Amino acid sequence: MEPKWLTWAKEIQSLSQAGIAYSKDPFDIERFERLRELSQEMVSEYTDVPMEKLKGLFANETGYQTPKVDVRAVIFKENKVLLVREMLDGLWSLPGGWADIGLSPSENAAKEAFEESGLTVEPIRLIAAMDKKCHPHPPGGYHIYKLFFLCEHREGELKTGYETLDAGFFGLDELPDLSVGRITESQLKILFEYCWDSNKQVYYD
Incomplete structure (x- = not known):
C-alpha cells in the first residue's frame, strides 16, 4: 500500500542514521548527512510537508533505526x-x-x-x-x-x-x-x- 518513493526515502533515512552514528571518517559522515537531507527532500517534494518539520521528524533519533x-x-x-x-x-x-x-x-x-x-x-x-x-x-x-x-x-x-x-x-x-x-x-x-x-x-x- 505504501508508495514506493516513501519506502525508499525511509530506507535512505535509516541507512544514513546508522552511518552517522557508527562511521568514524568525517567524509563518510558528511556523505551520510547529505543522504539524510535527500530523504527529507524526497518526502517534502511529494507531501508538501515543510523541510523544517521533516528535519525534526527524520533527525530526532540516533543509532540504529528500528520500527x-x-x-x-x-x-x-x-x-x-x-x-x-x-x-x-x-x-x-x-x-x-x-x-x-x-x-x-x-x-x-x-x-x-x-x-x-x-x-x-x-x-x-x-x-x-x-x-x-x-x-x-x-x-x-x-x-x-x-x-x-x-x-x-x-x-x-x-x-x-x-x-x-x-x-x-x-x-x-x-x-x-x-x-x-x-x-x-x-x-x-x-x-x-x-x-x-x-x-x-x-x-x-
Whole structure:
C-alpha cells in the first residue's frame, strides 16, 4: 500500500542514521548527512510537508533505526467496538498510541484504554500485528508496527481523557469518521472477525 518513493526515502533515512552514528571518517559522515537531507527532500517534494518539520521528524533519533510500535486495545460489546474521538484531529480511532518504555505490549493496551476511555480492561490475547505500510494509511515518516490486543471490560464507565473528546461503541455498519492515520475501515473489518470467531488465528502483516 505504501508508495514506493516513501519506502525508499525511509530506507535512505535509516541507512544514513546508522552511518552517522557508527562511521568514524568525517567524509563518510558528511556523505551520510547529505543522504539524510535527500530523504527529507524526497518526502517534502511529494507531501508538501515543510523541510523544517521533516528535519525534526527524520533527525530526532540516533543509532540504529528500528520500527516504532503502536499498541491498540480492541474492546467489543454486543457486536460493537469501542472507539475514542481524538483531540488532535477530532476523528475516531481505537484506544491506543505509542508503546511506553517499561510496560509490556499488553500493559500498554490496558493503560491506553483506561486513559482514553475510562474503562478498566484486561487484555485477553494478541489478535493482530500489522505493518502500517501494508494498509491504506496516509504516508508517514516512520515505519510502524501496530499491535492489536483483544480486551475485556472489567469495570468503569465511559469518559473522556486528556487526549480524547468522546468515546462510544459502534457497529461495523455505523462507523464514524475515522482517524485513518491511526485506524482504517479495512483494518476494523479484519478486527471485527475476532468478535465473531474466538478461534481465529492471529492476523499478521
